[in-house]
Amino acid sequence: MDDKKYLLSLISEGEHQQQDFKYRVDDARKLARSVSAFANTDGGRLLIGVRDDGRIAGVRTEGEIYVMHQAAYKYCQPEASIQFDTYHAEGNAVVIATVPPSNKRPICAPDEDGRMRAYIRIKDENIVASPVLFTLLKESQQPQGAMITYNDDIRRLLGIMEGQLSLKQIVRLARLPRHKVVTLLAHLIRFGTVRWEYKEQEFFFSLV
Numbered sequence: 001m002d003d004k005k006y007l008l009s010l011i012s013e014g015e016h017q018q019q020d021f022k023y024r025v026d027d028a029r030k031l032a033r034s035v036s037a038f039a040n041t042d043g044g045r046l047l048i049g050v051r052d053d054g055r056i057a058g059v060r061t062e063g064e065i066y067v068m069h070q071a072a073y074k075y076c077q078p079e080a081s082i083q084f085d086t087y088h089a090e091g092n093a094v095v096i097a098t099v100p101p102s103n104k105r106p107i108c109a110p111d112e113d114g115r116m117r118a119y120i121r122i123k124d125e126n127i128v129a130s131p132v133l134f135t136l137l138k139e140s141q142q143p144q145g146a147m148i149t150y151n152d153d154i155r156r157l158l159g160i161m162e163g164q165l166s167l168k169q170i171v172r173l174a175r176l177p178r179h180k181v182v183t184l185l186a187h188l189i190r191f192g193t194v195r196w197e198y199k200e201q202e203f204f205f206s207l208v
Contacts, residue, residue, distance in 0.1 A: 003087040003088050003089050004088075004089035004090065006087060007047075007050075007056065007087050007089050007094055008089070010045075010047060010096075011047070011050060011054045011056075012054075014054070014124075015052075015124040016123065016124055017041070017042060017044070017121055017122070017123055017124070018038070018042055018043060018044035018045065018121070019044055019045055019047065020034055020038075020044065020045075020046050020047070020124070021046075021047050021050040021051065021052055021054070022034075022046050022047065022048045022049070022050070023049070023050065023051045023052065023057055024064075025048055025059075025064040025067045025068060026064070026067060027067070028067045028068075028070035028071045028074065028075050029071075029075050029109070029110045031046075031067065031068065031071035031075075032070075032071040032072070032075035032076050032109035032110065033109045033110075033111075033117075033119050033126050034046055034071075034119075034126055035071050035072050035076055035080045035082060035097075035099050035107070035109065036076055036080065036106075036107045036108060036109035036117075036118060036119040036126070037119035037120055037121040037126035037127070038099035038101075038121055039076070039080045039081070039099050039100070039101065039102035039105070039107040040101075040102065040105050040106055040107055040118055040119060040120050040121075040129065040137055041101070041120050041121040041122075042101060042121070043098075043099055043100045043101040044098075044099055044121060045096050045097065045098045045099070046096070046097040046099070047094060047095075047096055048064065048068065048094065048095040048096070048097060049092060049093065049094040049095060050094060056089055056090050056092050056094060057092065058090075058091075058092025058093050058094060059086075059092075059093050059094065059095050064095075065084070065095065068082070068084065068095070068097055071109075072097075072099075075109055075110060076107050076108070076109050077107070077108050077109075077116060078104045078107065080099060080102060080107050081099065081100055081102065082097055082098065082099050083097070083098045084096070084097055084098075085098070103141065104141070105118075105137040105138065105140060105141055106118035106129065106134055106137040106138060111128065117129070118133075118134050118137060120133060120137075122198050127198060130167065130196075130203040131167065131182045132167060132182050132185045132186050132189070132196065132203065132205070133186075133196065133203070135182055135183060135185075135186035136186040136189055136190060139186055139187075139190055140190070148187055148188070148191045148193075153176060153180060153184060154184055154187075154188070156174055156175075156176065157170065157174045157176065157181065157184055157185075157188075158188075158193075158207070160173040160174050161194070161205070161206065161207050163206060164197065164204040164205070164206045165204060165205055165206070166202055166203065166204055166205075167181065167182070167185070167203065167205070170185070170205065185205055189205075192208060193207065193208055194206065194207060194208060195207075195208050
């Protein structure tokens, strides 16, 4: 398969959980959020030089390549792995930046205010990870124990879990410190007792 056919086959998939189009690359901090999201989730690829509507515009300058390197190696903490491959079609160069899932999660990148945040990829969006998912990302890098101890705090938390609840609702109903609820939810998600869902720009939790 030549470069053009390969690029068109990728573009035909549209933007999704593991693919994003970038027409212009002039803000390394913004690009770092996409790198963070892919690294913290299932990995993915950025097609640099492709418009949102799928048209090939091409990478225009060497400076854009430099910005891509900055995104992964300067603005992501810890550094994210990234591989760059260049393809040519319709007289334009398209760079595919491939980001594998990281084994150093959470990978953080600066938000619009410069605060370091961990991002995750949900469908075709880069979303700031909730405190629960941030904790889950950290725990995912450690060996999973064989069992979870169902103490009084966990029983109290599970006892109030009816339907889908936000973190704020769970803290209020369980009458437990917020940091403890965050840790317990992360444990329960990891062991398959609780699931999470992102909707209406908020994370919700429910029993499996």
